[in-house]
Amino acid sequence: MQKRIQVCLTPALLPLYDLTNSIVVVIDIFRATSSICYGIENGAKAIIPVASVEECRNYGSDCLLAAERDGKVVDGFDFGNSPFSYTAEKVKDKTVVLTTTNGTHAIDESKKTAHQVIIGSFLNLDAICNYLKTQQQDVLLLCAGWKNKFNLEDTLFAGAVVHQLKSENYFLDDSSIAAEDLYILAQDDLEAYTAKTSHSERLKKLGIEEDIKFCLNVNTVTSIPVLVGCELVKL
Known part of the structure; x- marks a missing residue:
């Protein structure tokens, strides 16, 4: 039976998809999934994604606690989701x-019914694609977006995955075709193309342009974080 690739452009649309035979790739390029991939590559034992600040605060002192809202570190936490907080020295x-x-909202929503949840970023693009090619399940590329709305950078990454996988005889839905078209427009200069995104503007106002540049590096890590129980660990 032919496998499918679908792109879900925002978690708000997730209830429209049947995930029971799908590997869900959660995508939040600026910056959560980039930081998670970098942290797992740098030897973090596990990263536990939780939905709320309160839930995060309730974990014990033997864990590092990281909380971000609206691009900023929440007061009282060790760090937020800048990739530079996920170096080997720290994690x-x-x-x-x-x-x-x-x-983490996108992870929380997808884990309820997905066959498997893995974490994607430009940092581990080839590793993700090579893994998916070996699997028999459908693929759902879940863009975390911004507060349940569409965003450009996550869709570009989804398009990059579609671009690599489409020759493997998958059936593509319309959002996959659209995402790949956008990626083809942007692929020669991701930084210039994403400079116009609203999230990029938001982060620039916070003075964290270096985070944006870092998150657009392609294939700098080989680790794939996979959700096992409530923990993201190295696949």
């Missing part, structure tokens, strides 16, 4: 509990 052999505005 190796540690468990990080993480809550973010968009990314």
Whole structure:
């Protein structure tokens, strides 16, 4: 039977999809999934995504607690979701509990019914695609968006995955075709193309342009974070 690739452009649309035979790739390029991929690559024992700040705060002192809302670190937490907080010096052999505005919400929504949940970013693009090619399940690329609305950078990454997988005889839905078309427009200069995104503008106002540049690096890590129980660990 032919496998399918679908792109869900926002978590608000997720109830329209049947995930029971799908590997869901959660995408939050600026910055949660980029930071998660970087942290797992740098030896974090596990990253536990939680939906709320309160849930994050309730974890014990043996964990690093990371909370971000509206691009800023929440007061009283060790750090937020800047990839520069997920270096080996900070996270190796540690468990990080993480809550973010968009990314952890998307993970929380998809884990309820998905066959498997993995984490994608430009940092591990090839690793994600090579893994999916070996699997028999359908693929759902879930864009975390911004507060349940569409965003451009997550859709571009979804398009990059479609671009690599479409030759493998998948059936593509319309949003996959649209995402790939956008990626083809942007692929030669991702930084310039994403400079016009609203999220990029939001982060620039916070003075964190370096985070944006970092999150657009392609294939700098090989780890794939996978959700096992409530923890993201290395596949």
